[in-house]
Amino acid sequence: MLKWTSKLVGCLAAAAMALAGGGALAQSDYPTRPITFVVPYAAGGATDVAVRVIAEAMARDVGQNIVVVNKAGGGATIAAKSVAEAAPDGYTVLVAVAANLITNPIILDNVGYDPIADFEPVSLLSANxxxxxxxxxxxxxxxxxxxxxxxxxxxxxxxxxxxxxxxxxxxxxxxxxxxxxxxxxxxxxxxxxxxxxxxxxxxxxxxxxxxxxxxxxxxxxxxxxxxxxxxxxxxxxxxxxxxxxGVKDFEALTFFGLVVPAGTPGEIVERLNAAAQIALTDENVVATLTRQGMAIWPTTAEGFGEMIATETTKWAPIIKAAGLK
CATH class of the missing domain: 3.40.190.10 (Periplasmic binding protein-like II)
Known part of the structure; x- marks a missing residue:
C-alpha cells in the first residue's frame, strides 16, 4: 500500500490571520470566479473523462464553474510548467500524474519546473x-x-x-x-x-x-x-x-490528482481538498470511474504530498538503472 499518512493538512492559519482585511476576505470568499483545471493529455482520454466529471461535481460544491483545459505534449510536462508559472491564487489547478510529477522530471533535462518545490498538493483522486x-x-x-x-x-x-x-x-x-x-x-x-x-x-x-x-x-x-x-x-x-x-513487496501504480502552484494559501488548498473529497462520493463520479476500472483514492493534501515524495524516491533509482537518465 502507498506509504502515506492520513494526518490533517496544515491550514496556515497564522499566515491567514496576518493578512490585511481585504486579502483575508478574498481568501475566505474563494472562489469568486471560474477555476481552470489543466489536463496534461488530449481531450477524450480516460483521465480527461474522469477529471471532467470530478470537476463538475467540485464546481457544484464550490459554487463556481470549473473549466477543463487540455495541454498535451512534452510527456505531460507542458501542462505542469504552465501551472507552475501561474499565480498562486487557486484559480489554476494542475491534473498531476506520474509522468509530470515523478518520472519525466527525472528522465528529461530541464522540464522548467521542480515537481516538489513548485507545487502544493491538493488531493489524490485515483490510483491504479x-x-x-x-x-x-x-x-x-x-x-x-x-x-x-x-x-x-x-x-x-x-x-x-x-x-x-x-x-x-x-x-x-x-x-x-x-x-x-x-x-x-x-x-x-x-x-x-x-x-x-x-x-x-x-x-x-x-x-x-x-x-x-x-x-x-x-x-x-x-x-x-x-x-x-x-x-x-x-x-x-x-x-x-x-x-x-511470488515477487514480494512489488507495487507499481499510476495515479492522477490535483496540485496548485507553490505559495497558494493553505485556506484555498483546504477548500479545494474538501470539494475533491465530496466529489469523489458523487454518484456520477463513482459510476464513471468504476466503469473505466479506476479506483477512487481520497486523501488529505499532506497525504498526497507524502505519496509524491515516496514515489519519487522509489522510482528515481529504477529510472537511472534502466539507462533512462
Whole structure:
C-alpha cells in the first residue's frame, strides 16, 4: 500500500490571520470566479473523462464553474510548467500524474519546473495498479511460470509496454530487479498497438495499467498474471498480487490528482481538498470511474504530498538503472 499518512493538512492559519482585511476576505470568499483545471493529455482520454466529471461535481460544491483545459505534449510536462508559472491564487489547478510529477522530471533535462518545490498538493483522486497479462497463445497462466522460464532462458521472453519511460516500462524494470530475471522489453507507441500485438500473439506478455485490461479480462481475451498493488482488485477478480504470486513487496501504480502552484494559501488548498473529497462520493463520479476500472483514492493534501515524495524516491533509482537518465 502507498506509504502515506492520513494526518490533517496544515491550514496556515497564522499566515491567514496576518493578512490585511481585504486579502483575508478574498481568501475566505474563494472562489469568486471560474477555476481552470489543466489536463496534461488530449481531450477524450480516460483521465480527461474522469477529471471532467470530478470537476463538475467540485464546481457544484464550490459554487463556481470549473473549466477543463487540455495541454498535451512534452510527456505531460507542458501542462505542469504552465501551472507552475501561474499565480498562486487557486484559480489554476494542475491534473498531476506520474509522468509530470515523478518520472519525466527525472528522465528529461530541464522540464522548467521542480515537481516538489513548485507545487502544493491538493488531493489524490485515483490510483491504479499495473497488471501483467499474457496472450492466450503464450501458454503462460501464472507469474511463476514466467519467472521460471525467464530464469531458464534469460533475455529470451518478450514483454510489451506502451512506451519507453512509461509506468508500464518502469514496472517491467522493477519486476526484473525484484524477481532477478531478464526479459526483452518491446516498447510500443501507445497502449492500443501494444494490446493489438499481444492479442494477435505477436508478443506473449504485456505490462499494462489495470483500467485498460478490465474489458479484455472480462471477455477472456487475455490472462491476468499479477497486479501491482498490495491487495487484490475488484476490477480483476481472481488475479493475484505480485506479492501473492511470488515477487514480494512489488507495487507499481499510476495515479492522477490535483496540485496548485507553490505559495497558494493553505485556506484555498483546504477548500479545494474538501470539494475533491465530496466529489469523489458523487454518484456520477463513482459510476464513471468504476466503469473505466479506476479506483477512487481520497486523501488529505499532506497525504498526497507524502505519496509524491515516496514515489519519487522509489522510482528515481529504477529510472537511472534502466539507462533512462
Amino acid at each position: 495498479p499495473v497488471i501483467l497479462v499474457s496472450s492466450k497463445e503464450s501458454g503462460f497462466t501464472t507469474l511463476g511460470e514466467v519467472i521460471e522460464a525467464a530464469k531458464a532462458d534469460p533475455g529470451v521472453i518478450p514483454v510489451a509496454s506502451y512506451g519507453i519511460g512509461t509506468p508500464s516500462h518502469l514496472a517491467i524494470e522493477l519486476l526484473e530487479a525484484q524477481a532477478g530475471i531478464d526479459l526483452i522489453h518491446i516498447p510500443f507507441n501507445g497502449g492500443a498497438p501494444a494490446q493489438t500485438a499481444l492479442m494477435g500473439g505477436h508478443v506473449p506478455l504485456m505490462m499494462n495499467i489495470l483500467p485498460s485490461e478490465v474489458e479484455p479480462l472480462k471477455a477472456g481475451e487475455v490472462v491476468g498474471l499479477a497486479i501491482g498493488q498490495m491487495k487484490e482488485s475488484a476490477f480483476a477478480p481472481g488475479v493475484p498480487t505480485f506479492s501473492e504470486a
